[in-house]
Amino acid sequence: MIESIIESLVNLLGEDWRAGLEYITNGKHMMWYASIRFTLIAAIAGAAFAVLFGLLGAALKQSAIAPLRWIGSFYVNIVRGVPDVLFFLFFPLAFEQFVEYIFSRTRCTAEEIASNAGSWPPCDAAQWYLEGNDYLILACVSFGIVYGAFAANVIHGAMQAVPHGQLEAAQAYGFTKKQVFWRFKVRQMWTYALPGLSNVWMLLLKATSLLSLLQIADIVLWADRLGAPNYLARAGMVHPDWRWKYYLVLFVFYILMTMLSERVFDWLQRRANRGMVEVN
Template sequence: MFEYCPAIAEQVKIALGDESLSISLQDRLQWFSCYFTTKKHLSIFRAAGVVMLILAFTVPVSLLLGFMGALGKASRWPIISQICSIYVIMVRGIPDIIFFLFVPLTIEIGIEFFLHKAIYCRDVVEPFFNGINLQPCPDAAIIPTQFNRIVLAIVAYGIVFGSFAANIIDGALKAVPFGQRETGAAFGLTRFQVFRDIHMPQMWRFALPGFSNLWLILIKATPLLFLLGIQDIIYYADLLGKVATRRYSTYPHGDWKLWYFLALGVFYLLLTMGSQLVFSRLERRFNQGMSINNASSGRV
């Protein structure tokens, strides 16, 4: 906050209450410089950082679960194959909004139950489940914090988008020509070496278009963070855009929700456009030296 902020804020408030007074362009610019550096406005920038943090950690979790699901579906063990197939089908078939409400709640109850029964409260006589109510002992009860909510959000997003990633990876692995894998085996490579040196490197060029779409869908799913109690940029845009009166606010203004949500739209648009450019460069890099460059350039 700048030194001139208290004076300029009071000056503008007086001018807003007296129509005979005008506000110069310099005063308006100074007012906006103070308005956008208030504690509440700095919170929206921190919320944007939280969104980016969740996206950054969701990607490796989704890829890990995706690889486990794809390789599990192709497993020779029927039990593993069935479990992974059920995971992919079930998670993809459940609406995201239901899953984001169910998974964090289930994880939280499971952790509290484990702490209650196995660690802190083994001597407690009262049951953990009392009808529809939960009664963990005070030591086992989880206190909701921003960190806990972020971890639960990463897990929930990872499970949901991991199922979609599993389907993409499964298709990409099957798209690698079988003859190349046979050639590797003919040279004496083990199955793991064939997978690591031949299968995996070529899989990425087939998976990248699907991953690109999945990443954009993940970005557009971040407004669902409010379901987990996380104060994200949507929350702050709605809060800051509301009418602020001269009586209760240092920086009074009208209903600015439209402008705040337009700014959010620009933010998401720039994020998706930048992501698309990154994925386009990655696709060109992975396709270097491949016949796919000439055979399927994407032009009609």
């Protein structure tokens, strides 16, 4: 497949291009292109979690029950204040320790715990080996928690922005409380929430460049590997430090993703505005 594409491109551009084309389609580069999937999965799954946590956080924040309201405010205010990189490093490891703690309570015998005092986990059965995909899931959840806090704030504000008269009118027409919440408040809320959510999405999209911190072989890590200087012919093409070239490609990738996102949000906004009176 790739060979035939190269052939046709060489025919089109001339023989000088062959080496370059073969270089950017070698196995290492192909793995780089394929690693975009981690970025996309993290962004999309992270966004899904963020909306979920956002709705939950917003619902808690305006709950009639005071303790729930406190939990909602605590979540939104504390998590928003923690740098995303820090939380991103903290959460997966803390979660792993927590799971291992649960395992150690159920799987380790008392003798094992006594004989392995000081080492963690106390027995092999409680060991949780984190691998690439586990890290990816944990990364998505961390993104969800961090950006969910921002989304909760946006959604909470948007719910407040829904004209009170609309809800009163709905109530007057005999809709139940639940129906009023879902069919009027949440339905109309999107119009006000989308501009804010699009901001949160942009932040989340940019944060996907942190995946390599968790040793996920994402586009940033591969760009690093590909651009690193190589002086050993056996290891592939000999070249000096080319990282800036690869980072430049990543710049372009992220800018393209941003432009694409803007389009999608425009479309979503138009959809959310259907049947709504022009809001100003």
